Amino acid sequence: MRVDVVSIFPEYLAPLELSLIGKARQDGLLDLHVHDLRAFTTDRHRTVDDTPYGGGAGMVMKAEPWAQALSSIAEKRPEGPGKPVLIVPSPAGERFTQALAYELAEEKHLAFACGRYEGIDERVIEWAHEHFTVRPVSLGDYVLNGGEVAVLAMVEAIGRLLPGVVGNPESLVEESHSDGLLEYPVYTKPSVWREREVPPVLLSGNHGKIAQWRRHEQFRRTAERRPDLLEAFDAGKLPRADRTALQDLGYVVVNGRLQPRPARPEEQQD
Numbered sequence: 001m002r003v004d005v006v007s008i009f010p011e012y013l014a015p016l017e018l019s020l021i022g023k024a025r026q027d028g029l030l031d032l033h034v035h036d037l038r039a040f041t042t043d044r045h046r047t048v049d050d051t052p053y054g055g056g057a058g059m060v061m062k063a064e065p066w067a068q069a070l071s072s073i074a075e076k077r078p079e080g081p082g083k084p085v086l087i088v089p090s091p092a093g094e095r096f097t098q099a100l101a102y103e104l105a106e107e108k109h110l111a112f113a114c115g116r117y118e119g120i121d122e123r124v125i126e127w128a129h130e131h132f133t134v135r136p137v138s139l140g141d142y143v144l145n146g147g148e149v150a151v152l153a154m155v156e157a158i159g160r161l162l163p164g165v166v167g168n169p170e171s172l173v174e175e176s177h178s179d180g181l182l183e184y185p186v187y188t189k190p191s192v193w194r195e196r197e198v199p200p201v202l203l204s205g206n207h208g209k210i211a212q213w214r215r216h217e218q219f220r221r222t223a224e225r226r227p228d229l230l231e232a233f234d235a236g237k238l239p240r241a242d243r244t245a246l247q248d249l250g251y252v253v254v255n256g257r258l259q260p261r262p263a264r265p266e267e268q269q270d
């Protein structure tokens with residue numbers, strides 16, 4: 001996969017030289033290029049921003065340096081059908097999820113346009129549709145100062161899904177969000193640490209019981225921390241053991257969806 005990132009702070013992307021993603025680049029699995037937006041300016045001051053039409057606080061990124069930068073990237077598109085995907089990190093974008101990471105990991109060419117200040121002149125985003133499939137993407141409902149930190153997160157989430165990047169692909173199957181649930185808790189030696197024991201089932205050697213306990217813990221954690229995920233969970237054809245675990249946690253399956261079980265008469269308040 002080829003990835004191009006444009007930023008006025010190219011040094012911000014230095015962590016992509018480290019660890020798993022750095023190794024993937026060395027191994028030729030990820031062809032990553034970081035570009036300085038100011039290299040595409042033509043004035044003496046290398047200006048990338050200006051005041052907003054209509055007034056208001058802050059500055060807006062000028063269209064022309066972005067058009068020059070994105071044109072040069074579009075020309076580097078690897079052989080093959082389809083446009084490259086241009087991801088525009090923005091708190092006003094669609095949510096970045098594990099499902100979107102899997103979808104983007106299938107692409108041959110991704111580009112990221114890191115905005116700063118109040119954003120990029122909207123006409124660039126419109127124009128970019130001629131060369132790219134454009135996707136404004138948000139990490140979540142909070143505001144960062146620019147797209148760089150979001151790009152670090154997205155490139156890591158996407159890059160680790162590329163074939164050969166994660167040593168043991170099994171570890172991608174058992175992690176949080178891979179099946180719409182949070183991951184179960186994990187433990188290692190010693191079996192007693194500061195008077196705290198590892199859950200005994202994990203020492204039992206009974207692999208069926210262990211799998212069942214882990215599944216129950218996934219449901220318990222998800223119900224406690226992310227009830228929104230449980231309500232979106234496809235409970236259409238769950239094994240009996242899963243339905244029992246969910247009943248214990250106060251959920252019932254209605255039309256293939258999980259719903260909090262209505263309180264039993266003896267549990268009713270007032």
Ligand code: 6GU
Binds near residue numbers: 090144145150
């Ligand atoms: Cl992707 N960009 C910026 N600037 N802020 C964000 C974000 C992205 N996601 C959440 N907040």
